[in-house]
Amino acid sequence: MDTSEDILQQASPDLVRGSETARPAKAARLSPxxxxxxxxGPMMLVFLAFFLxxxxxxxxxxxxxxxxxxxxxxxxxRGYTDTFEGCIAQLPxxxxxxKTYLKTLKFCLLVWAITLFxxxxxxxxxxxxxxxxxxxxxxxxxxxxxxxxxxxIRMIAWIPxxxxxxxxxxxxxxxxxxxxxxxxxxxxxxxxxxxxxxxxTFFMVVPIFNSMVRIDKSLIEAAYDAGATGxxxxxxxxxxxxxxxxxxGSIFVITIVMxxxxxxxxxxxxxxxxxxxxxxxxxxxxxxxxxxANAVILLVITFxxxxxxxxxxxxxxxL
Amino acid sequence: MTETTRKTGVSRRTLLKSTAGLAGLAAGSxxxxxxxxxxxxxxxxxxxxxxxxxxxxxxxxQCLKDTGIKIEYITATTDDVTKRVMTQPNSFDVLDTxxxxxxxxxxxxxxLALDSKKIKEFDNITPVFTKGETxxxxxxxxxxxxxxxxxxxxxxxxxxxxxxxxxxxxxxPTVYNADTxxxxxxxxxxxxxxxxxxxxxxxxxxxxxxxxxxxxxxxxAMVVEATGKYKYADKGNMTKEExxxxxxxxxxxxxxxxxRAFWKDFNExxxxxxxxxxxxQSMWSPAVTKVRxxxxxxxxxxxxxxxxxxxxxxxxxxxxxxxxxxxxxxxVNWFLSGYAGAYLNRQGYYSAVLSTAKANMEPYExxxxxxxxxxxxDIKAPDGSxxxxxxxxxxxxxYEDRMGGVACWNAVMDENDYMVRKWNExxxx
Numbered sequence: 001m002d003t004s005e006d007i008l009q010q011a012s013p014d015l016v017r018g019s020e021t022a023r024p025a026k027a028a029r030l031s032p033x034x035x036x037x038x039x040x041g042p043m044m045l046v047f048l049a050f051f052l053x054x055x056x057x058x059x060x061x062x063x064x065x066x067x068x069x070x071x072x073x074x075x076x077x078r079g080y081t082d083t084f085e086g087c088i089a090q091l092p093x094x095x096x097x098x099k100t101y102l103k104t105l106k107f108c109l110l111v112w113a114i115t116l117f118x119x120x121x122x123x124x125x126x127x128x129x130x131x132x133x134x135x136x137x138x139x140x141x142x143x144x145x146x147x148x149x150x151x152x153i154r155m156i157a158w159i160p161x162x163x164x165x166x167x168x169x170x171x172x173x174x175x176x177x178x179x180x181x182x183x184x185x186x187x188x189x190x191x192x193x194x195x196x197x198x199x200x201t202f203f204m205v206v207p208i209f210n211s212m213v214r215i216d217k218s219l220i221e222a223a224y225d226a227g228a229t230g231x232x233x234x235x236x237x238x239x240x241x242x243x244x245x246x247x248x249g250s251i252f253v254i255t256i257v258m259x260x261x262x263x264x265x266x267x268x269x270x271x272x273x274x275x276x277x278x279x280x281x282x283x284x285x286x287x288x289x290x291x292x293a294n295a296v297i298l299l300v301i302t303f304x305x306x307x308x309x310x311x312x313x314x315x316x317x318x319l
Numbered sequence: 320m321t322e323t324t325r326k327t328g329v330s331r332r333t334l335l336k337s338t339a340g341l342a343g344l345a346a347g348s349x350x351x352x353x354x355x356x357x358x359x360x361x362x363x364x365x366x367x368x369x370x371x372x373x374x375x376x377x378x379x380x381q382c383l384k385d386t387g388i389k390i391e392y393i394t395a396t397t398d399d400v401t402k403r404v405m406t407q408p409n410s411f412d413v414l415d416t417x418x419x420x421x422x423x424x425x426x427x428x429x430x431l432a433l434d435s436k437k438i439k440e441f442d443n444i445t446p447v448f449t450k451g452e453t454x455x456x457x458x459x460x461x462x463x464x465x466x467x468x469x470x471x472x473x474x475x476x477x478x479x480x481x482x483x484x485x486x487x488x489x490x491x492p493t494v495y496n497a498d499t500x501x502x503x504x505x506x507x508x509x510x511x512x513x514x515x516x517x518x519x520x521x522x523x524x525x526x527x528x529x530x531x532x533x534x535x536x537x538x539x540a541m542v543v544e545a546t547g548k549y550k551y552a553d554k555g556n557m558t559k560e561e562x563x564x565x566x567x568x569x570x571x572x573x574x575x576x577x578x579r580a581f582w583k584d585f586n587e588x589x590x591x592x593x594x595x596x597x598x599x600q601s602m603w604s605p606a607v608t609k610v611r612x613x614x615x616x617x618x619x620x621x622x623x624x625x626x627x628x629x630x631x632x633x634x635x636x637x638x639x640x641x642x643x644x645x646x647x648x649x650x651v652n653w654f655l656s657g658y659a660g661a662y663l664n665r666q667g668y669y670s671a672v673l674s675t676a677k678a679n680m681e682p683y684e685x686x687x688x689x690x691x692x693x694x695x696x697d698i699k700a701p702d703g704s705x706x707x708x709x710x711x712x713x714x715x716x717x718y719e720d721r722m723g724g725v726a727c728w729n730a731v732m733d734e735n736d737y738m739v740r741k742w743n744e745x746x747x748x
Contacts, residue, residue, distance in 0.1 A: 069426050069427045082740070085740065096748070099747065156586075163595075163596055164594075187579060187580045270530045270583060270746065271573070271578060272747075277746075283402070284399075285532075287739075
C-alpha cells in the first residue's frame with residue numbers, strides 16, 4: 001500500500017512534464033499542497049455538484065409550505081409538523097411515524113447481523129480456503145447473482161417458492177410436518193428480512209474479503225508457531241485486521257436498508273411501511289416539502305448510526 | 320506516463336468535440352425522425368403522456384396510417400402522470416389522464432382545455448359524461464369526482480369548473496369503465512354479492528385491496544357502507560371524521576390478518592389472484608381478463624351496492640400551440656372516429672363515442688361486449704388471442720346495466736392531504 005506522499009512523488013513530475021505549458025523551472029515551485037488539491041479537485045467538484053448542492057436544496061425545500069399542486073417558497077415547518085402529527089397526543093402509545101422508524105431500524109439491525117455473519121464466513125472461505133486467484137474471482141462473481149433480476153421478477157419468483165401453494169409449503173405438507181400451509185413465509189417480516197439478506201450479503205462479502213486478502217500470511221503462521229489455536233488466531237489476528245472491511249460493509253448494508261422501500265414493499269405485500277416508503281408516498285401526493293422533511297430525518301438518523309460505527313473503528317486510520 | 324497524459328489530452332479534446340457535436344445535433348433536430356436529411360415537411364409528431372390503458376401499438380400504427388401523425392407514447396403510473404404534468408409540462412404534448420386528477424391539474428395552469436366546437440363527434444359523446452345518465456336514461460351515481468362535475472371550464476383560461484355546458488372542455492372523454500371486486504369462484508365455491516365480503520373473516524389472509532390512496536379509499540368506503548357500519552353523504556368527499564372511521568375499520572381488519580397483501584400495479588394484482596394467494600380483491604377489468612387467459616377461473620363480480628367507476632380523457636399541455644395544436648385536434652378527432660373505440664371495447668373498456676365504435680365492430684362482438692348477450696362466436700382480444708368461447712356472457716351484462724349500476728367515481732377529496740396521511744398510517748399499521 002503506497003502512502004499518499006509516495007504517490008505524490010511519482011505523480012508530480014509526470015504531472016509537470018505532462019502539462020504542455022509549464023516549464024520545468026516553474027514546475028519545481030508548484031507547491032505540494034497545490035498539487036494535492038489538483039488531484040483531489042475533480043472528484044471534489046463532482047461530489048459538490050451532484051451530492052452536496054442537491055442535498056442543500058432538499059434541506060431548503062423541507063422548510064417550504066405546500067398545497068395540493070405546488071410548492072410555496074415561504075418558510076414553514078409544516079413538512080416536519082405534519083410528519084409528527086398526533087405523536088404527542090398519542091403518548092405513551094407510539095405514533096405511526098415512530099413505529100415505522102422503529103420497524104425500519106429493526107430490519108436494519110437484523111439484516112446487518114445476518115449479512116455480517118454470512119458475509120464474514122463467505123469472505124473467510126474465499127480468502128483462506130480458495131488458493132487460485134481465478135477461482136476467487138469466479139466465486140465472488142457468483143455472489144452477484146441476486147442482482148441479475150429486476151424487482152418485479154424477484155417478487156414473482158418468491159411466490160412459487162414461499163407462497164401458500166408454493167414449493168416449501170407443499171414440501172412440508174408432504175413430509176407431514178404441517179397439515180395447513182404456513183402463512184408467514186411470504187408477505188411477512190420474515191420474507192422481508194430473507195429478501196434483504198439475499199440481496200445485500202454481497203455488500204458485506206466484498207469489503208471483508210478485500211481486507212482479508214491483504215492480511216500478511218506470515219502473521220497467521222506466526223500465530224500458529226506461537227501456539228495459538230485456530231479460534232485464538234481468528235479472534236486475535238484475523239478479526240482485528242478485517243475491521244475496516246467489516247465497517248465498510250456495515251455502512252453499505254445499513255444505508256441501503258435504511259433507505260429501501262421497494263424490496264420491503266414487494267416482499268411485505270405492501271403491508272409493512274418503511275422510512276423510505278413515507279418519502280415515496282409524499283412525493284406521489286406531490287407534497288415535496290413533506291417528502292424532503294422526511295428525507296432529512298432519515299438522513300440524520302442514518303448519519304448518526306454511521307458516526308457511531310466510525311467511532312468504534314477509525315476507518316481513515318485503518319485505511 | 321508522459322505519453323499517456325498527452326494521449327488523454329487528445330482523446331479528451333476529441334471527446335469534448337464529439338459530445339458537443341452530438342448535443343448540437345440533438346438540440347438542432349428537435350424531433351428525431353430517423354431521416355434527419357428530410358427537412359422539407361415537418362414531421363407530425365405528438366408526445367402522448369398517459370397510463371398504459373389506451374396506449375396500444377395498434378392504435379398508434381393505425382393513427383399514422385390514417386392521419387400521418389406519429390404518436391410517441393410516454394407511459395407512467397397514475398401518480399407519476401400527475402407529477403409530470405406539475406413538474407415538467409413541456410415534456411409532453413397530449414395528456415391522457417383521469418378526471419379525478421383535474422382538481423390538482425387545472426389550478427396548476429399547466430394544461431389547456433380543448434374547444435368542443437372543434438371536436439366533430441362531441442355531440443355524440445355518450446350522455447354518461449355530459450348528463451350523468453346512460454343512453455337508456457338511467458341516472459348514474461354521482462359520488463366522487465364524476466366526469467360531468469369537472470367537464471367544463473368557465474372560460475378559456477379559467478381555473479373554475481362550470482356547472483353548465485360551455486365550449487371549454489377540460490378533458491375530451493376517451494375511455495372509462497365500471498370496476499368491482501375480482502374473485503376466484505373455484506376457490507370461494509359460493510356466490511358473492513356484496514362489497515362487505517372483502518372483510519368477511521371467512522377470507523382471512525386471502526383478501527387484498529389496492530394501495531393507490533385515491534382509488535383504494537373508494538373501495539374501502541364501498542366496503543364500509545356495505546357492512547352497514549356507516550352511510551356516507553358523499554364517499555368521494557369525506558370529512559376528517561369519516562376518513563378516520565373508514566381507516567379505523569380497515570386497520571382493525573388488517574390487524575386481524577384479513578389482508579394477504581396490497582397491490583400497486585397491474586402485474587401484482589394478476590399474480591396474487593393467479594397464484595391463489597388471494598381469492599377476493601380490488602381489481603381492474605383487463606387484469607381479470609389476463610388471469611382468465613392463463614386458464615384460471617376469475618370473475619369480475621357484479622355486486623349489489625354497485626360499481627366504482629373511473630374515466631379518462633384528452634387535453635393538451637400549455638406549451639402546445641399553432642400547428643401542433645391542430646395536430647392534437649386532428650388526433651383527438653381521429654381517436655373518436657371509431658377504430659380506437661372498437662379496440663378499447665374489445666378489451667372490456669368502454670369508448671366515449673358509441674356509434675363510431677359500433678361501426679368498427681362485428682355485430683356479434685357488439686352484442687357480447689355492449690348488449691350483454693351470449694357470444695355467437697368465439698370472442699377474441701385485439702391481439703387475436705381467445706378470450707371467451709361461444710355462448711359466454713360478459714360479467715355484469717350490458718352497458719346499460721354496468722354503467723347504470725355505478726355508485727361512485729374515483730375522487731380527489733377536499734381533505735385529500737389528510738386522507739393520504741391516514742391511508743399511509745393504515746398501510747403502516
